[in-house]
Amino acid sequence: MSTYHDSQRPPRGRRRPRRLLAGGLVASGLVVGAAGLAGTAAAHERPYGSENASVTQGDSAGEVGGESLGTPVPCGSAQLVAALVRVNAEGGGVLRLAPRCTYTLTDAFQQPDLYDGGIRDAREAADAAENPGAAEKPPRNPADDKAGLPVIYHPVTIEGEQATIERAQDAEVFRFFTVRDAGELTLRNVRLVGGHSDAEGGAVHVVHGASALIEQVTAMNNTSSSAEGGGGALFNDGNMVVRDSTLINNHALGAAGKGGGLLNNGVLALHSSTFTGNSATAYGGGLGNYQAAAEVHTSTFEQNSAAQGGGLASFSARTRVSDSTVVGNQAGTGGGIANSDALIFLRGMEIRDNLATGNGGGLSTSQGLVPLDDSVVAGNTAHGSGGGIHAAKSNLLVRGSTVQGNRAVEAKSTGGGIAVSMGRVALYRSQVTGNQSTLPAGGLLVDKAQATLDSQTVVGENQQTNCLGSTGPVLNCFR
Template sequence: MNQTPTRVPARTAAVSAALALVTALTGATTAQAQAAAHAGTVHVPCSVSKLVEAINMANNSPGAATLRLARKCTYKLTSPDAVNPANGLPAIISEITIDGNGATITRATSAPDFRILLVDKAGTLTLNKITVSGGRATDCPLFPGQGVCGGGINNQGTLTVNHSRVVHNAADTATNGIFAEGGGIDSDGTATVNDTDISNNTAIYTGKTESIADGGGIANDGPLTLSRSRVTDNTVRVTENTNSTAFGAGHIAFATTTIDHSTISDNHADAPGGTAQAAGYAAFAKTTIDHSTISGNRADAPDGTALGAVSNGSPDRVTVTDTVIGRNTTSAPGGIALGGGVANNGPLDMISTRVVDNTAIAAGGTARGGGIRNGPFGELALKSSTVRDNTAKATNGGTAQGGGIDNPAGGTVTTHHSDINDNTAKAPGRGTAQGGGIYHAVGSTTLNDSTVTGNTAGDGGGIFKASGTVTLNNTVVKRNKPNNCAPSDSVPGCIG
């Protein structure tokens, strides 16, 4: 596993006359007649029944409709849709714009579980200035019987969300072997999210056998654009010691994705005895990240494996430009922590990007790649970028390798005009700490017009080369502690 709305046409004189005739002959309300012809804007009173009625009218009439909700009203859903009880409101099967006007659509806490909104394959939904909250998914439309998906919104058609909030929704399951995905939004169609907060959503698996929880905030199996938005404080979690995987706590992408001027922060992936991966963002398809911040995310896997805040497993190229990846942590006490900031196992270009102040920590275990872990299929290219102040730490006799970059398994790393500075690999308690700036084995690392300075480790403060090829082209390696490169003479052109 690893885009927009149309405007409602103006009412013509002929439509006005027809509406008047319909009203006179049938006694239909003005709001119903407007909804039936999709002319102008239908004002929906602060009533759930009126909202359901307006959606049904819009669905059953030709053309596009705009529904304007009552200002700052809370539409509290106490029962599911009569036709499809997995949803709180009727499925969107036509072209509908809902102008929220600051309103909230939420599930009452006493109500049975159901998501808030489903956009059908034939549907197009635009949400403006609205809060969607309290949804709890019970099914997965794309994978029936296999999972629960989209606690707040599940999109099978076309979805646009503008200036809104998708908060406190859940795709949680206790059913053995069923996966949980997309706590806030699960999009299998085409989606665009603009200037929106997606926060405090969950995808949690509590079954007793092996399974998966992913996409605490967003999961997309169709193309998605995330612009000027915030994906924060979302959670993925799996049952302890079931060999399960929790990944993409903030956002997981299985289809082409573009992220620009957005923040993915303070999300949490938790998998005791399993695998916690990509607390911030996981890419399994072509992705472009531009002018964004990915920070403060945490992946925890006691006695298991924890991988980077940003994880790339895409066979297609992922490009990260002018972005900060900072203050993220992967933690695996007694296990393996890989890539405090980035865990890469595919083609990845990082341009004018800063990977700073990230940590991979494993008490009594193995910590590799405080800043970046590059896997066996990783093709990492750093261009005009910085890897600084990252730490790989393994206490209690553990192993720490690659404070800045870890490239130990046959991947390739190439830098151009980049700086790998002030990173640390440390293993207090008689452990092993190698490669403060870079740890390298098997594959190839080529540094062009770059610097490796001020890094610290037990050995190979700048670069530790266990095997493979490290090439320095017009690159400075100096002021590293206790030495610049190890073993001695292993890196041509590196002194001491």
């Protein structure tokens, strides 16, 4: 077991890491514009952007002009701990791990942690004082928040060199990295294996006033047991950018666990990453975006599972997903994607072969706003209604998209392609074809909702019926 003591050495000269500051959009209050819709998609008033705000852009490992970049860390867990202690004592720096080394951690790192919840908890405490009747979260238990490595308080870059950081199989419960207020972690080209936290973030936890850049990282077999939180591998409450990374077989196992691979409660930009085989008890088998802002680009969600949103879920949040694939996921509701009391923009999507044991084989939305542009929703199955898409009390806009070959298969299932109830649906330049349900309508079911189909939209060759079976006529839809 390692014990931390404040360093008495004066800071030594070193190359300081460069910092990347990028702007973004603003996630402001959001009102969903569906007819008769009372739900509001609430989102934090935080920066919402495609890049991290104030993350460390570390120098790459190697040499520039004959000068070595980063302090080499010998292959050993004690050496890694010592290197992080020193870099924290010196106000930040760059570490370079031993190529392909496996750093096995056997104990949680022991150090005084005076963290009081930071600016997030201070703000919530002020809100509670102004609104004493509001429900309060249970107090934070520091014993649940252990890490195997020293807490990150400063700009720290770790060049992984394809090394592995793992928790020993018989070790106590701890994650690897905790990033506190004003800390900036850049983690590149490393594997994180077997982390386990009783709080959020089985491998990495970023608090509200901190940031992280996760690049070319593989996070595997990590677990969060937080009762109401989650983030089996990664938890972000601050600013996080994830690029070119892979999250495999991570789990949020708490009673209301969210985000089996990654739970975002802050500002997230996710690029060119893959989520496979992750699970959450409640929602977001791969990715959960909760009361937060997230942008997702060119990423893949496959074979993940949850009660809601097998691939990904957006709850009381603002989410934008583009040019991404959601395939082979499973959930009770929203086999591929679930959206609730939130706004989710979907563009250039491939949503295929997902399964819902309830409604929405490919996509489910409740009290939300969903623009679906230039996308394919195909081959999904629901054991409830809405084989491709199920929308309840929502505003669903389908533009330039194809909804094809989806099924709603149980005895009372309707809306093989799309099922809409008590909201609004509008289709422009789209095709709803070859879908089927046990009860009509097999193509587009409109139940006590408003429907608009433009002249370039085709609803045809669905079984049983195209739109017949809806509670009212659907203009430009025949039979």
